[in-house]
Amino acid sequence: MELSKRQEKIIEIVKGNGPITGENIAEQLSLTRATLRPDLAILTMAGFLDARPRVGYFFTGKTGSELLTENIKKFKVHEFQHVPVVVKESVSVYDAISSMFLEDVGTLFVVDNNSCLTGVLSRKDLLRASIGQQDLNAVPVHIIMTRMPNITVCRKEDKLIDVANDLINKQIDGVPVVKDTEVGLEVVGRITKTTITKAFVELIMDEHI
Amino acid sequence: MELSKRQEKIIEIVKGNGPITGENIAEQLSLTRATLRPDLAILTMAGFLDARPRVGYFFTGKTGSELLTENIKKFKVHEFQHVPVVVKESVSVYDAISSMFLEDVGTLFVVDNNSCLTGVLSRKDLLRASIGQQDLNAVPVHIIMTRMPNITVCRKEDKLIDVANDLINKQIDGVPVVKDTEVGLEVVGRITKTTITKAFVELIMDEHI
Numbered sequence: 001m002e003l004s005k006r007q008e009k010i011i012e013i014v015k016g017n018g019p020i021t022g023e024n025i026a027e028q029l030s031l032t033r034a035t036l037r038p039d040l041a042i043l044t045m046a047g048f049l050d051a052r053p054r055v056g057y058f059f060t061g062k063t064g065s066e067l068l069t070e071n072i073k074k075f076k077v078h079e080f081q082h083v084p085v086v087v088k089e090s091v092s093v094y095d096a097i098s099s100m101f102l103e104d105v106g107t108l109f110v111v112d113n114n115s116c117l118t119g120v121l122s123r124k125d126l127l128r129a130s131i132g133q134q135d136l137n138a139v140p141v142h143i144i145m146t147r148m149p150n151i152t153v154c155r156k157e158d159k160l161i162d163v164a165n166d167l168i169n170k171q172i173d174g175v176p177v178v179k180d181t182e183v184g185l186e187v188v189g190r191i192t193k194t195t196i197t198k199a200f201v202e203l204i205m206d207e208h209i
Numbered sequence: 210m211e212l213s214k215r216q217e218k219i220i221e222i223v224k225g226n227g228p229i230t231g232e233n234i235a236e237q238l239s240l241t242r243a244t245l246r247p248d249l250a251i252l253t254m255a256g257f258l259d260a261r262p263r264v265g266y267f268f269t270g271k272t273g274s275e276l277l278t279e280n281i282k283k284f285k286v287h288e289f290q291h292v293p294v295v296v297k298e299s300v301s302v303y304d305a306i307s308s309m310f311l312e313d314v315g316t317l318f319v320v321d322n323n324s325c326l327t328g329v330l331s332r333k334d335l336l337r338a339s340i341g342q343q344d345l346n347a348v349p350v351h352i353i354m355t356r357m358p359n360i361t362v363c364r365k366e367d368k369l370i371d372v373a374n375d376l377i378n379k380q381i382d383g384v385p386v387v388k389d390t391e392v393g394l395e396v397v398g399r400i401t402k403t404t405i406t407k408a409f410v411e412l413i414m415d416e417h418i
Contacts, residue, residue: 123332130339193402
């Protein structure tokens, strides 16, 4: 984020004199407390300043780049997740491969009759099955899928960086975003290496972080 | 990066008085020019200050987070590339799929007898071929591969962010890093969505950027 001249001055004042009350900062700048309120709110939200009741504002000592990485660490799954593509357990491997091409995704999620997660199919799983000797129209996906509890899942309030870490450490292409229901885990989204690559590009290309 | 107290003071002085010579900064801090030299070099390399001959140092006006994104924009392909996995044009689709599993990669590069790039095989290409009616042992990969000039390549001095952008915009999983030779393009590395996801995790987890 780009700080205004006044915001930079406020940081200087708090650095030199903190903890200091909003009133005192206003005085030093010959401004009213009301004029200053938006700036103080922005600087506090962005993490440059911290405020303690009956004490005042103090400088957190964090540089812009530390705050940037801290902010990226806070990104939540639901801010980045894509729509999931699901198939039923009884679907044939052939039809699952067709779905993968039609929807142009690298990972399919398998659900039971309650629409709850029971398995995951990666391109690798489907490729392995397709070079076997079986008739792909006769084999249902539940025979070849990776099944619960061996599936890594995430929830919408999880941190994106933790999911990215899971993708690398567990060598998987994508994880389902799930919601806990009484009958099981409902699949509500997906996070893949494409999601992370997109986030990377947007963050670096976007000048407004 | 974490700035020392002295480095922060230098920035303040240059902000207030720039352009200013190193001599004058040293004077204001009651230090010798020699003592200050490493700090000035660090601040200039990091992009906080800029120096012009016979004028002096001036403040670039960039915040830490702007400098961080600028630095990430400068990352080169060769700092992140992984080892490529290549197969010959005459190899069968079945053997290519086996290589993909053995080497645990998502993209294979196809080369001619001079070891020069002629094609790319993604998991998607191999999956498409494997559900066809052909005998996978009888079909050579050059029949099904994506071929030059329809291949996106990069070179080791290219910027990582540009390759990440290509992966997203062209909807591909990986690109070969190539070296120009007299007989064609030699494949020397690979950049994939996994590479970018790893870079993302390392950047955010690493406190030392």
